[in-house]
Amino acid sequence: RPGPPSEGRAGAGPPAAEMAAPLAASDLRTRRGIPGSSPAGAGWAPSQSSDAPAASGAWGGGAGGGGYGGGGGGFGGGANPASAQGGAGQGGWGYGANGGVKNQLQGWRGNDGGQGGGDGGRASGSRDYGGGGGGGGNSRSGDGSPENMSTEMRWTFVLLVVTACCLHLDQNCAAPNLSAIASDFQMTPMQKDTRLGGMVQFGFFLIGGAVSLLVGPATDQVDRVTLLSAVVLSGAVPSLLMSLWVPSSKAGFFYFFLARVCTGVAIGGSFPVLFSLAADIFPASKRTLVSTAISAAVNVGAAVGGLMAGIIGPRFGWRMPFRIVSIPALVCALLVRLFLVDPRTVKLKKKAQEEASSNQAASAWLGGQDMNPSGYVRMEELDFLKFRRILDVRTNMLIFAQALPGCIPLSCITTFLSDYLSVEQGMDVQASTAVTAVFGVSCLCFAVSGGYFGSKLYDKRKEHLPLLIGATSCLASLPFIVLVNSPKSAVTSPSGRPTVFALFLALCAGCAGTAGPNIRAILMNVNDSEVRGTVFSAFTLFDDLGKGIGPSIIVAMTAVFGRRMAYTLAFTMWWLSGAVLFQLRSALPLDVSRSGNSLLPTKRK
Numbered sequence: 001r002p003g004p005p006s007e008g009r010a011g012a013g014p015p016a017a018e019m020a021a022p023l024a025a026s027d028l029r030t031r032r033g034i035p036g037s038s039p040a041g042a043g044w045a046p047s048q049s050s051d052a053p054a055a056s057g058a059w060g061g062g063a064g065g066g067g068y069g070g071g072g073g074g075f076g077g078g079a080n081p082a083s084a085q086g087g088a089g090q091g092g093w094g095y096g097a098n099g100g101v102k103n104q105l106q107g108w109r110g111n112d113g114g115q116g117g118g119d120g121g122r123a124s125g126s127r128d129y130g131g132g133g134g135g136g137g138n139s140r141s142g143d144g145s146p147e148n149m150s151t152e153m154r155w156t157f158v159l160l161v162v163t164a165c166c167l168h169l170d171q172n173c174a175a176p177n178l179s180a181i182a183s184d185f186q187m188t189p190m191q192k193d194t195r196l197g198g199m200v201q202f203g204f205f206l207i208g209g210a211v212s213l214l215v216g217p218a219t220d221q222v223d224r225v226t227l228l229s230a231v232v233l234s235g236a237v238p239s240l241l242m243s244l245w246v247p248s249s250k251a252g253f254f255y256f257f258l259a260r261v262c263t264g265v266a267i268g269g270s271f272p273v274l275f276s277l278a279a280d281i282f283p284a285s286k287r288t289l290v291s292t293a294i295s296a297a298v299n300v301g302a303a304v305g306g307l308m309a310g311i312i313g314p315r316f317g318w319r320m321p322f323r324i325v326s327i328p329a330l331v332c333a334l335l336v337r338l339f340l341v342d343p344r345t346v347k348l349k350k351k352a353q354e355e356a357s358s359n360q361a362a363s364a365w366l367g368g369q370d371m372n373p374s375g376y377v378r379m380e381e382l383d384f385l386k387f388r389r390i391l392d393v394r395t396n397m398l399i400f401a402q403a404l405p406g407c408i409p410l411s412c413i414t415t416f417l418s419d420y421l422s423v424e425q426g427m428d429v430q431a432s433t434a435v436t437a438v439f440g441v442s443c444l445c446f447a448v449s450g451g452y453f454g455s456k457l458y459d460k461r462k463e464h465l466p467l468l469i470g471a472t473s474c475l476a477s478l479p480f481i482v483l484v485n486s487p488k489s490a491v492t493s494p495s496g497r498p499t500v501f502a503l504f505l506a507l508c509a510g511c512a513g514t515a516g517p518n519i520r521a522i523l524m525n526v527n528d529s530e531v532r533g534t535v536f537s538a539f540t541l542f543d544d545l546g547k548g549i550g551p552s553i554i555v556a557m558t559a560v561f562g563r564r565m566a567y568t569l570a571f572t573m574w575w576l577s578g579a580v581l582f583q584l585r586s587a588l589p590l591d592v593s594r595s596g597n598s599l600l601p602t603k604r605k
Helices: 016-020 025-030 151-167 175-184 189-219 224-245 252-281 284-316 319-339 343-358 360-365 386-390 394-423 429-460 462-485 500-526 529-561 563-571 573-582 584-593
Strands: 058-060 074-076
Touching: 151 224, 151 252, 151 284, 151 319, 175 189, 175 284, 175 394, 175 429, 189 224, 189 252, 189 394, 189 529, 224 252, 224 319, 224 343, 252 284, 252 343, 252 500, 252 529, 284 319, 284 394, 284 429, 284 500, 386 529, 394 429, 394 462, 394 500, 394 529, 394 563, 394 573, 394 584, 429 462, 429 500, 462 500, 462 563, 462 573, 462 584, 500 529, 500 584, 529 563, 563 573, 573 584
Parallel strands: none
Antiparallel strands: 058 074
16 A cells, blocks of 8 residues: 555654645744654644745644654644644644545545544645544634633623723713712812813823833733732722712812712723733734724723713712712622733743742752742832834834824723713703713624624735725714714704704714724734733833823814814814824834844745
8 A cells, every 4th residue: 555755663654845834933942742653642733924925834743643653643723823732633734543545636635534622624736635533622713702711711702891991980970960969069160170170180190101011111020810800899999988978068079079089090000901911812803893892891891981970970960970880880790800811921830830840959959949039029129111112113103193083083082072061052961871872883883793704804805904994084073073964953942852863973973983993902912912902001001192192182173163063173183093094014024023123034925
C-alpha cells in the first residue's frame, strides 16, 4: 500500500515544504512539540499571526489509533487559529485510521475520519487530508456568536453586561427632576443651570475621568475583578446614602455634589476595567460582540434609569430613584467578587507557584514570604509612561480627539433636553423623559446592528469602517436640531404628550449609537493586551472631559444666544466628531497591521 514520505513514524505530518509555508516566525514562541516526531497525544499549537492563513489551526497529536505508524494527529483547523486545540479538526491535515489512497494528485484522504478532533478535514488548496481518528481536541469557530461560548463564559458575559447596565442606572436620574432638585435646594432658575447643569456634570465626568488615569495603569497591574467590585461599590454606596440623609436646604447641595462625583468616579473607573477584563476573557473573534453588548448595556442603563426617574420622581420625590438604582448595583458588586476570576491573576499565581517550587533556596532565604504579595501594588510600579506610548498610535490619537466634540451633544441630551422639553415645549415631565427613552432604545438597536455590520466591515475592508461611524455621527445631529427648533404644536400634543413626529425624530437620532461599540472594538484590536487598561483610561478621560465641560459650554452659550440656539450649536459638534472619524480611513489599516505598536515595522499579509 503506497504511503507518504513520512510513513512509519508515529504522529507523522504532511511533507515539510507544505507544512512550513503557513507558519509565521512568531509561532516559534509557542512550540510545545514537533510534528512528525511527537508521541501520541502531543502536539504544537501555533499562535495567531497575520502571516498565517485564516484557516490554520493547531498541529496536534492524536490519542492513538489514527494515522500511519500509530499516533495519528494532524494540522487541526477551525476559523479561529488562536482557539483551535488538539487533533485534526475541520479544515486540517490528518491521516485517517484506514488511510486509503483516494487520489494521489489530490493527496492522501482518510477513509475513516476520527471524532476526537473533529470529522475529516477539508484543507484549502490542492491537497485534502482527512481528520485523524481519536485525536483529542476542541476547535472553535470564529463567527463570534454567543452559541459557541462555553457555559462559564456565557455566565461571565451576562454578569459583565448586567453590571455595566446597573452601574449606569443612576447616570440620568437627576435630569428629569432637575427643577424639583433645584427647588429642594432653594436655587434660582439660573443657579439650576449653572450648579445642577454645569457644576455637578463637570464634577461627575471630569473628576471621574481624572480618576480613570489612576485606574488605567492599576488595571494593568492588580486583580481586575477586585478592582471592578470596588469601583461599583464606590458609586452605589454614596447614591444610597444621599437618597437617605441629604438635607433639604442649601447645604444639601454640597452632599448631593459629593455623591454625584463618587458616581462619576465609579463610571469613569469602570470602563478601563470592564474592557480590559473582557478582552482577556473572550477570544478576539468575540470582542466586537462583547464590546457591542457592554456599550448597549451602558445606553440601556442610562435610558432605563432616566425613564424610571421621570415616572417615580414626580410621585415619590427625586430621592427615591437613587435609592432604587443603588440596590442592584450593590448586588452586582457582590456577584462580581464571588463568581468572576481574572485570567491574568490565575496565570501569575501559577507562575509564582512554579518559580517558588523551583527555587526553594531563595524562598528559604526570604523566610518563605513573598516580598511583593499578590494583590498589592506600589505607586512606583504604575507605568504612567504608557500614556505617552499609546499616543504614538495615530488611531488612538484620532479617537481621543473626536471624543470631546462627540460628547457635547450627549451631555446636552442627558442634562438639559428633558427640562427643555418640559419648560419650553410644554411637555409633562413623564412625557419629556419618554422622548429621551426612545432615543436610548434607538441607540441600543443601532449599537447592536451597527456593531454587527461594523465587525463584518472590519473583517472585509477595514478602511470602510470609519465611513460608517463617521456618517452616522454626522446624521445624528439633524433630528435633534429639528426637534429643538420645531414649534410647540409640532412636538407637543394638547394633552402634554410628545407627538409622533417628536418620537420619530428621537428614533432617527439613535443612529449616534453606531459609533460607540465600533470605536471600542477598534481600540481593543489596535492595542496590545499590556496597554489596554491604559488606553481605555485615556479614552474615558477624553470622553468624560467632553461630558463634563459640555454642560458648562452649553450654559455659557445659553447666556449669550439663548437655550434654543445654544442647543442647536451643541448638536453640530457631531459634525466635527464625524470629520475626525473619517480620518481613520488611512490610519486604521496601518495600525492594525502593526498590532498597535507604531515603532514596529508593518507586518505584510
